[in-house]
Amino acid sequence: MFSNGLIALLVYGALILSAITSTILIILFIQEWKRGTLW
Amino acid sequence: MGIWGMLAYSTASIGLFLFAPMSARIRALMPDGYTSGDFMRLRYGQTAWKIFLVLTLFYSLTWLVSMAMAGGILLNALSGIRYEYGMTVILAVCVIYTMRGGLYAVIGTDFIQSLIILIGVVVVGFAVLQQVEMETIYANLTAEKPALLDVMFPAAIIAVFNNLLFGLGEIFHNNVWWSRAFAFRQGVGRKAYTIAGLIWLPIPIAAGFVALASGALGVPVPSPDMVGPLVIASVLGEIGAVAIFVIVFSSLASSIDSLLAATADLITEDIYRRMWRPGATPGQLKKVAQMVTLALGLGTWLVCLPRIGTLATVLFFAGPLVGSMIWPIITGLYWKRANSQGAISGMVLGSIVGLVVYFQIGWYVASLVGTVVSMVCVIFFTVIQPANYSWQTLRQGE
Numbered sequence: 001m002f003s004n005g006l007i008a009l010l011v012y013g014a015l016i017l018s019a020i021t022s023t024i025l026i027i028l029f030i031q032e033w034k035r036g037t038l039w
Numbered sequence: 040m041g042i043w044g045m046l047a048y049s050t051a052s053i054g055l056f057l058f059a060p061m062s063a064r065i066r067a068l069m070p071d072g073y074t075s076g077d078f079m080r081l082r083y084g085q086t087a088w089k090i091f092l093v094l095t096l097f098y099s100l101t102w103l104v105s106m107a108m109a110g111g112i113l114l115n116a117l118s119g120i121r122y123e124y125g126m127t128v129i130l131a132v133c134v135i136y137t138m139r140g141g142l143y144a145v146i147g148t149d150f151i152q153s154l155i156i157l158i159g160v161v162v163v164g165f166a167v168l169q170q171v172e173m174e175t176i177y178a179n180l181t182a183e184k185p186a187l188l189d190v191m192f193p194a195a196i197i198a199v200f201n202n203l204l205f206g207l208g209e210i211f212h213n214n215v216w217w218s219r220a221f222a223f224r225q226g227v228g229r230k231a232y233t234i235a236g237l238i239w240l241p242i243p244i245a246a247g248f249v250a251l252a253s254g255a256l257g258v259p260v261p262s263p264d265m266v267g268p269l270v271i272a273s274v275l276g277e278i279g280a281v282a283i284f285v286i287v288f289s290s291l292a293s294s295i296d297s298l299l300a301a302t303a304d305l306i307t308e309d310i311y312r313r314m315w316r317p318g319a320t321p322g323q324l325k326k327v328a329q330m331v332t333l334a335l336g337l338g339t340w341l342v343c344l345p346r347i348g349t350l351a352t353v354l355f356f357a358g359p360l361v362g363s364m365i366w367p368i369i370t371g372l373y374w375k376r377a378n379s380q381g382a383i384s385g386m387v388l389g390s391i392v393g394l395v396v397y398f399q400i401g402w403y404v405a406s407l408v409g410t411v412v413s414m415v416c417v418i419f420f421t422v423i424q425p426a427n428y429s430w431q432t433l434r435q436g437e
Contacts, residue, residue, distance in 0.1 A: 001188045002042045004177040010045070011173070011248045014241030015164040021238045022157035028234075029150070 041180075041187025043195035045247030050199060051206030055236035058210045062220035062228035064372055068433045075217035075368075076309035081433050082371045083379040090386050092309055094364060095212060098357040099302045100342075103295065103335065105354045107343045110291045117268050117284055126343050129288065133295040134336035137303075138329045142222060145300045152289035153238060159286035160245045163271050163279070167248070170274050171255045179255040187251065198403040201358065205406040208361035211368045214301040303331040355402035359393020359409030366410070366417040374421065375428045381420030389413030 040047060069078060075095070080088035111126030118125075136144050180188055189195070210216050220228050250266040258266075258273045268287055272280040307328040312319055319327070363386050370377035393409025 001181070001185070002190055004174060007042060007177065007188075007248075008173045010042075010244050011164070011168075014244035014248070015161055017237070017241040018157050018161045018164075018245055021234070021241075022154060022161065024234065025150070025154055025157070025238070 040192070040195040040198055041184070041189070041251070042247075043192060043199055045244045047195070047199040047202040048243030048247070049240055050203035051210070051243075052236040052240040053203060054206040054210035055232050055239060057207065058216060058220075059229045059232035059236070061211070061369075061372060062216075062223070062232055063226075065217065065220045066223070066225065066228060068372070068430055069221070070434065072221050072433075073218075074221075074305050074308045075212060075214045076305055076313075078217070078371070078433070079367075079382075080309075080313070082428070083367065083382045087367070087379050087382045087386070088309075090383060091212075091364065091367075092305070094360045094386060094390060095214065095305065096302065098209075098360055099213065099215075099298055099305075100335075100339070101354060101357040103298045103302070103339045104342050106291050106294045106298070107339050108346065110288075110295075111343065112346070113268055113287045113291075114284070117272060117280060117287065122346065123344065127340060129291055129295065130336050130340055130343075133292050133299060134332060137296050137299045138332045141325075141328065142218060142300045142304070145296045146219065146222075148296060149293045152293040155289040156242070156286055156293075157238065159282060159289075160242060162282070163249060163275065163286075164245045166274050166279070167252050167256075167270070171252060176252050176255040180251060183254050194401070194403050197407065201403050201405070201407045204362045204365065204410045205355070205358045208358075208363075208365045208406065208410065212361065212364040214305045215297045218301050218304055299332050299335055302335055303328045306331045306335075355405065356394075356397065358402065358406035359397060360390045362393060362406035362408075362410035363387075363389025363413040366414045370417055370421065375430075376421050376425035377417065377428070378420055378424055378426035380424060381417040384420065385413035385416040388416055 065072065065078070069081075072078065076088060076092055079091040083091075107126050107130050110129035111122040111124075114120045114125030114129070115122045136148065140147070177188075186192060216232075219231070223231060246267055249270050253266050253270045256270060256273060258270050268283050271283040271286075275282060307324055311327050311331075312324060316323070367377070367382035367385050371382065389409040389412040392412045393405045396408040397405035
């Protein structure tokens with residue numbers, strides 16, 4: 001059986017990674033916009 | 040498939056990580072390339088190219104149908120909108136903006152859709168954890184559905200490898216990914232696909248967790264296709280129902296529009312221009328691509344009207360075809376010795392044997408077998424009849 005701890009690690013890890021990647025996407029968007037290379 | 044299922048779907052990110060350096064090589068080898076079909080034609084010749092076109096078009100249409108069906112099913116589950124109406128609306132919206140804006144509009148909307156999905160996943164995940172504790176979910180699963188937590192679940196373990204190969208095959212061969220590798224500015228592809236891998240990695244785990252929480256939350260689930268959206272609508276109430284509507288729409292639209300654009304490009308470039316009208320002007324090609332997009336949308340709509348089966352069965356049917364293309368693509372990009380006999384036999388035998396296995400054993404092993412058979416064919420012909428391919432041929436085009 002997968003343990004509760006391992007599942008919690010996977011779930012919290014996934015949620016935190018999603019939060020980080022969404023922040024990276026927003027930063028990249030702003031960078032490209034400022035550089036004028038977005039469109 | 041429980042926890043293994045979450046991990047299995049995450050393995051598609053490995054395909055994206057591996058495609059990052061491949062996209063740089065594709066662009067370096069074919070600076071004026073346009074479709075994945077161009078590569079197969081120039082690398083392996085006409086026969087392999089035509090077989091590739093049949094396999095990739097079949098797969099792309101299967102994916103398109105499964106996504107449109109998912110739209111109808113999920114919108115029906117979430118809001119009671121009739122299946123036919125939901126499916127029609129999502130297809131129509133995607134067809135209209137893909138026809139108007141082409142790949143440019145598709146990439147732009149994909150970015151926004153990805154952001155919506157990511158933020159949605161984070162918000163929903165933490166909202167579920169606010170309502171029910173991890174221990175409660177675990178206790179409920181242990182009592183009600185222990186198989187979902189089983190580490191030694193053979194079919195689920197095989198499915199991890201099957202999904203991994205499905206993901207590799209899908210990303211390595213499909214024009215959805217190749218067309219972007221060609222379109223990106225130099226140096227962008229590697230970065231973009233690496234970030235895409237990071238973005239995809241947690242999504243199935245977070246989404247799967249939401250589904251696993253359904254029992255502890257007491258949400259009745261009529262079909263596995265609907266579990267996630269129903270849990271979210273239950274946890275977040277009315278706002279959640281609207282939010283999940285947007286997230287689901289974004290998820291499906293981001294796949295449907297990419298498939299429409301990439302498949303329309305493939306048909307326009309590889310079939311219309313190469314086989315029918317070599318002298319067509321860019322303006323004519325653009326018009327044809329728009330008409331093909333419309334035709335693809337209409338065709339998908341007609342196939343989707345009767346609900347064929349569950350989403351997984353529809354999509355995984357194409358698994359062996361996709362798996363059988365992994366080795367011809369990788370070896371074609373990196374081995375001068377890889378040859379057309381290996382590519383042709385790999386794609387044909389891998390697909391046939393994989394499909395036999397799909398029907399005789401199950402979907403969870405079909406891509407795996409298709410890939411292995413294809414690998415044996417490619418390596419066998421590379422060893423007994425090594426070619427000495429000139430990479431210049433790819434650069435020069437004709």
